Amino acid sequence: MSVTFQVIDPESALPADLVERLDEAAGRSAASGRPDEKLLAELGQAGMFGVAVPAEYGGSGGDARLINHVVAEVARVNPSAAIMLFQHYAVSARIVEWGEPAQRARLLPALAKGDLLAASAWSEPGAGAAKKRLSTTAVRLPDGRWRLSGAKSFTTSAGVAGIYLILARTSETVEESGGGYGSAGQTFFLVPADDPGLRPDQSLDLIGMRGSATGFVSLHDCVVGDENRLGPLGEATSIIAGVRRTGATLGAVSLGIAASLLDLAVEQIHRRPQPPDGVTRFRLVDLATRVEAARALVERAGRRDADDPGITTLHSKLFATHTAEQVGVEVARLLGSGGYVVGNRVNRLMADARAVAHMGPTNDLCRELVGAAWLG
Known part of the structure; x- marks a missing residue:
């Protein structure tokens, strides 16, 4: 094919x-x-x-x-x-x-x-949403290579990715860098999937995003060359800080889910023998307005034309994820008893919508980052 x-x-x-x-x-x-x-x-x-x-x-x-x-x-x-x-x-x-x-x-x-x-492996148990307290370490060996040891959780594409971007601690001193994402002394490494020290685990049985291969990745004496290091030593926070300024936003995933939920509602309404009444029409229009507002904010994030593109990217994730969840609840109500059937697509989409809010940066961390930049 x-x-x-x-x-x-x-x-x-x-x-x-x-x-x-x-x-x-x-x-x-x-x-x-x-x-x-x-x-x-x-x-x-x-x-x-x-x-x-x-x-x-x-x-x-x-x-x-x-x-x-x-x-x-x-x-x-x-x-x-x-x-x-x-x-x-x-x-x-x-x-x-x-x-x-x-x-x-x-x-x-x-x-x-x-x-x-490619997959990102940043999260790990106990590190917190801001990834400040990493247990995964990278120790430089006498020959200049690095030995990575630790465990990562909730890694999308675990087991199917060909290369993983691993966030590791390369300094014994853990310095929390203010209210941002990550801390001083952290470094990124690109680890190929065929490295014998890297072991993915797909045992997680998720409610939403069930096809995303989100699972665990463990590193057991995983040795890579310095050519696998990405960016300056100990300055992963600089890379992380620049990510949101690019304008690429997880809000785009939520936007797609919200649009799909709206499509589903309209399709189901059109299948009914009687045309929708005025109240139903108004509810659908309100939902469509929310989706269009989310689309506008996601597009603005991508254009990077705001005074602070990074803040707009964070806002876009917050608003789009909230919109997707709201639209899901309203569409389920519009569908009536049909929305409570296990096989109805609305339930799958609602579970997917909930999942995005927990993906990094989590929505609560987005709020912290916006608040720190906006309110000081």
Whole structure:
């Protein structure tokens, strides 16, 4: 199977055959709780992996506006696939921005082509939402290599990714850097999946995002070269701080979910023998207004034209996730008793909507970051 997908502009839609495959895979994953690896291969063949990679390395050279658009369109059909793509784009963008020339030449073509799916492994038990108290360590060996040891939790694409961006502590002194994300003395490492010291675990049985392969990653004396280090030693906080300023937002995933919920409501209303009454029409219009407001904020984050693009990105996640959950509740009410059937898609989408709020930065951390920047 081969699909040709060329991202031209942020107004383009996904090809119909790819939408069909995304939908079919979403149904399979909802039942199995497992990622659909066949779908991942098809997304790679369709050119979807290269959206955030510059054209010189074989990608589409997309900016944040394009990334948000593609993620939202995929999430409208398959939120699990959307969150996997979002994390892949995030790692790709970090390599573009912070990678050494040799790193970019080695990794970006494979990331663009679909030969390599990237995952972020930052979270871990006890580290807190802000990732300040990391237990995962990276110790420099006499030969200049690094030994990584620790465990990561809630890693999207665990077990199916080809490379992991690992956040580790490289300094014995833990210095909490104010109210931000991460702390001094932390460093990023790019660890290939075939490293014998890296062990993924897909045993988590999730309520939402069931096809996202979200699980654990453990590092047992995982030894990598210094060429696997991404960015300056001990300055991961600089990389993290710049992520939200790029304008790529998890709010795009929530936007796609909210739009899908609204589509579902309209479809169900049209199936009824009688046209909707005035109250139902007004409720649907109100929901559509909320979705359009979320779309406008996500698009503004992608344009990066606000006085503080990073704050707008955080606002976009907060508002879009809240909107998706609100729309889900209202749509379930509109559907009546039909919304309480286990197999109804509304329940799957509502569970996916809840999941995004807990993805990093969590919504509570977003509020802390906005409050610190806005209120001092």
